Amino acid sequence: MKNIHNFFLFASLILLAGCTPTFYHLRPASGDIAWIEGREVTRVEQNGVVLVASYEFEDTQHLVLDIEIKNRTSAPLLIDPNDFSYFPFEEKGDTLRNKYNPIYASTYRAADPERKIEQATLEIKRQKQRLIASSILNGVLLAATIASDIHSSNRNDRSWQQRANNRYAHAQAYNFIIQKQVVDINLQKARTNQLQHERANWQDMALRKTTLPAGESVRGLVFLPKDTRASYLWLNYESPSDSTAMRVKFLQEKVKPNH
Template sequence: MKPYSTPQSILAAGLLAFAVSSCAPTVMTYRLEPASGDIATIDGRSVTKAEQNGVGVVASFEREDSEFVTLDVEVKNRTDHSIDINPADFHFAALGAAQDTLTNSANPNLVIAGSAADPAYEAARMTVKRKQEEKRLKRAKVFNTLLMVAAVASDVSSSSRSRSYREYANKRVAHSLAYEGIAIKRAVDYSTFANRMQRYDYEEYRWRELALKANTLAPGESVRGFVYLPKVANASYLAITYTLPEQATVPLLFKQERVQQKQARQRRH
């Protein structure tokens, strides 16, 4: 019997290869350490603080979270007036090993810099993301139905035209693989949908409950939360500034490393 392959068998093999490759024992993760300000070790964690014109910032590295590196930040108002706090006022520039400014490889005139994620904007995107995922699943359902109809029609037609038992048996095996491939695809579609929706639930919780919120601080008050900075893979340092226009610019410098460690389920808070 000659070896044969079908789109379904190729799909099944590809899924198996993906499952095997996704079980890699180690992953590359990001780790940041304070490199400026008054640095102290609190509960085993390096914490830095800096202040300008009565605006104080205390920060430490919390964890890597999806496409972000996360800082645990507390902003203190030591002035005699109220100040407006906004996490989007945290800005960063990517630096090299010599603390030189990194530029975009595609455009050397463009430095690699940006702002922290805006929790209000990111939380509002969750509704859009969920709707897009629901539409994707509906399209997958329609496509899977078309595949099944085509497979059944081919099965009925080929079985009635088989001229020998060997030919009949070969076609039965081929169509069995086709049905199995469709079943695998359907399972993958639903699993992907469930995983993404679960991820969106976490992201919504992250933006609404964990992230530093925009608010107004009265004199003597402070506020604490997570600030999410986009990852910059090739940066050795992140020069971070918290800026209140015409009031203060508080600088923070963090050294960044990418380390290899055993893969583990990411802990969520």
């Protein structure tokens, strides 16, 4: 009996260990690397363009870098998040293959903030339309319930128990419709608030398309689609406007929280 107890205890520990979430972290592995205020930062420069990058955080879909670009040239420089991309690599140095078409190597382009803002704005409008549609449906249900209630109340061929049951059923129907309307409004409000928060983050925190004057700098977050298979990646910054092409290597580390 003791052996069986130990077996189930051991199995439970394995299951709990398997459920432990894994987090991912990027560490710079090329360029001029230094620690600044507790963060590892890398710096590369080419043709008067300086790129400074550090790891910021991870969300459900992205690994996020804090990027600063300094324009030390004599002309304006167009900065576009679409100019950032990366290739993921295995530990042995082989390029990871595309998940959907193994013939090609995997490559990922940074998320486009302008597109994300547009998508969030469109989804906010859709949420309002869904609330209008659900309110119309709730109105139709209420009208049908009222009609049924009036029709049932005018019938005199039912016993007292049948009329009581009928009143109870309609009261439940009224309560259901009211509760459904409250839930629909609260869900729409919660989802709209979430979308508005996401849109504000893309507007205020992300590195956005900017014409950077000479001698100026711009800073923001760059959201890289996550590939959990990678051991390291090469981040590429290629600016077609001035033929700048820089590469930075990052190690991708798996981190499990301490218990």
